[in-house]
Amino acid sequence: MALSAQDGRTFLRDAEKLHKEGRLDAALEQYGFALRATPGYVKALQGRASLYLDMGRMADRMADLEEVAKLTPKDGANLTQAAVACLDAREPGKARGYADAALALSGRNMEALQTKVRACLALKDVPCATTTADAALSLKGTTDTYYLHALSRMASGDFTTADADLDKVLEWNPLYEAAYVASGEAQLNLHKEYRGVSMQIRALEKAINRCTRGLELNPGSTELLIVRSKAFALQKEFAKAIDDVSKCVALGREDSVVYFQRALYYHGFGQEQNAVNDLNKLLLQDPDNVRFLLLRAECREANLDLDGAANDLSLASKLMKADAAWTAADLKRVEEAKERVKARVFEMNREGDPPSITVLEPLRKDDVVQVSSALDRVKVSGHIRDKSLIKSIQVQGINADFDPDDRSPEFRATVPLSATAKQIEVLAEDVYGNRSTVTLNVQRTEAEPPALAITLPAMSADRVAVLPAGKNEVFVEGHAEDPSGIRSVMVDGKFASFIPDTTSTDFSIRLDVTGKDRFTVRVEDNYGNATETAYMVQHAAPVVAVAKPEPERTAASSPMGTTWVVYIENGNYRNMPALTNLGMDKMRKSFAKYQAQRTIVKKNMTKTELERFFNIELRDLVRKDNVNTILVWYEGHGRSQGGKAYWVPVDGKADDIYSFYNYGPLKGLLENYSESVKTTLVVSDAAGTDPSFYELTR
DSSP states (O other), X not given: OOOOHHHHHHHHHHHHHHHHHTOHHHHHHHHHHXXXXXXXXXXXXXXXXXXXXXXXXXXXXXXXXXXXXXXXXXXXXXXXXXXXXXXXXXXXXXXXXXXXXXXXXXXXXXXXXXXXXXXXXXXXXXXXXXXXXXXXXXXXXXXXHHHHHHHHHHHHTOHXXXXXXXXXXXXXXXXXXXXXXXXXXXXXXXXXXXXXXXXXXXXXXHHHXXXXXXXXXXXXXXXXXXXXXXHHHHTTOHHHHHHHHHHHHHTTOOSHXXXXXXXXXXXXXXXXXXXXXXXXXXXXXXXXXXXXXXXXXXXXXXXXXHHHHHHHHHHHHHXXXXXXXXXXXXXXXXXXXXXXXXXXXXHHTOOOOOOEEEEEESOEETTEEEEETTOSXXXXXXXXXXXXXXXXXXXXXXXXXXXXXXSSOEEEEEEXXXXXXXXXXXXXXXXXXXXXXXXXXXXXXXXXXXXXXXXXXXXXXXXXXXXXXXXXXXEEEEEEEOTTOEEEEEETTEEOEEOTTOSEEEEEEEEEOTTOSEEEEEEEETTSOEEEEEEEEEEOOOOOOOOOOOOOOOTTOOTTOSEEEEEEEOOOOXXXXXXXXXXXXXXXXXXXXXXXXXXXXXXXXXXXXXXXXIIXXXXXXXXXXXXXXXXXXXXXXXXXXXXXXXXXXXXXXXXXXXXXXXXXXXXXHXXXXXXXXXXXXXXXXXXXXXXXXXXXXX
16 A cells, blocks of 8 residues: 555654664664654655664665765755765765865855865865865864865875874864874874974974874773873883773773784884784784784894894785885895894804714625615715704715705715726715714625516516506506615606515505506615516407496495594603593594504504504505505604604604605505505604694694
8 A cells, every 4th residue: 555745754753752762672663663753754764864874874874864865965964964974884985076166056065165174185185185175264264174184185295284183183182082093193193293303292292292182082082092101102102002902902992903013013122022912913914914923023033032023024025025015125124134133143153063964775784785786876875963953965975865944854866986996985974064074985796687577457478468448547566676776766756565584575556547558666675686567558449338236335334444443542652752642532532433443552552563563564464354444643742843743653763764754645545555555544643842843644
């Protein structure tokens, strides 16, 4: 049923009554009824806008008053109210448009002039703000027009005029809180401009006095506290500055301005760790903020956390290069700071101990290495231990490959070795020039390569394996023998699972042959003799067959097949603190969704026991019982170094990375146990001593 205009007025009266009584939701409903009854009802729109103001719904208020402005384009008061609503809703562009429309009707509209000044300031249109503020002041000199005139002059950099304007505002109205804030800021800027010490002192004292007077009127003004804290800091009164900005936190203000200012004051006061704590909070919310990073770098350097300072400077430099707002001069200062910190770190860590060299390959007995007489080039590998980074590693004068960022790097090199060569020399030098040399005598050995046989997949006489159509994954099994012992078995460049340092071993690996027509197996003995054989792969033609319905899965069957859990608990350490309160509760909870048929528990394992268990014992058990899923859970000490995470066996030494167990390749090793293995999972619930360990292992 249509409603008459009289009905709209009735709803409006009810809405106004409810609004006056403070029943805002009910009033909002009645305003809606009034506007449905009489669309475009200006008084209802204005009333609802007033209600939205009380409810804090600025965007809705703006929409209603914009509608009023469109309905009454010749009403300057309504246009002005739309401008004010847009400004309150943080739409300064719209606010200026409505203010201009109101001023086009009457250039003496004071509220429109003042709204336009504020809108132009928000838009950072300083010429517009100053021109409009001059017009408002010439129309009538009031506390508001002088205040806005001061703000526009501050935006243009004329702080002297602004100071005079604000003096007049506070002379006329000593309760004008915003003027106290602006006056304090004007004095801080005048302090920067003044060259005379006495004038600078006077400006800071005036800023403090103005803010103190304002705080007497409103002790909860965080704006006044911030401004006064800046003045105290310029006076080197950092304790007072910290106290003021901490009051802001106590009053509930915890934005970036507060914490950054307090960090600056802590830094100036020499309380570097407190500054870092505040900056950590800021960087948690804004990790790519260059200003925060640069200040934290300064604080960390002052606190002798040089590595942390170097990290912050590196990240800041990277971010600055990607941001055109930073100049070449800014970037140069950061690069200079990086070099300074780097030099300090270098000198702080200076030591005089030579590196310790251990050669693992070729096979070594005391100071004698055994090399096949068939080789004219020899692979030399091993590791270096040093407190400092390694500068260079050379084998027979040839630079070896190693990670220069690892303090205990592994190295490898392939060097020529003549038939008459008697020695191999390895030279290592750290970044401080400390050197050490290991000289090994060469003993030539037999040149017979290892014996190699493939048992899976089935091979023809000319070494061709025929795979079923569509099968792109093959499980390779075989056998290798050599009297000197097998050192490595690789298939297409990947290490297979085998028993190392034995004269006879089976090996296995799961291999993806997608897009391949062959794979290569390479077996090497301890003297460097190698057998390398290529095997062809062909796929059978696809067979078209009628699909049989899959057997119905019983409730008792598990989609993971035969599932085993391996639980390793290392707690009784010989060279490190013991770990207590270990147990399988956490593991059981995490693996609850798996239906495990067997749990193997191993406790307090040495490195040798770990290697033997995973290389031999577990593999044989998995093959025997056709296990499909292997879940491994480790509890014990852990370490990280060189970007790798390690488990620490019970006989491990805290300063010897080579006594740790690198479990990185373990998942691949488990997958290569048997063709029956389909799923593997390795969980390291290890206790690391450095923060990076968690990042590496999570």
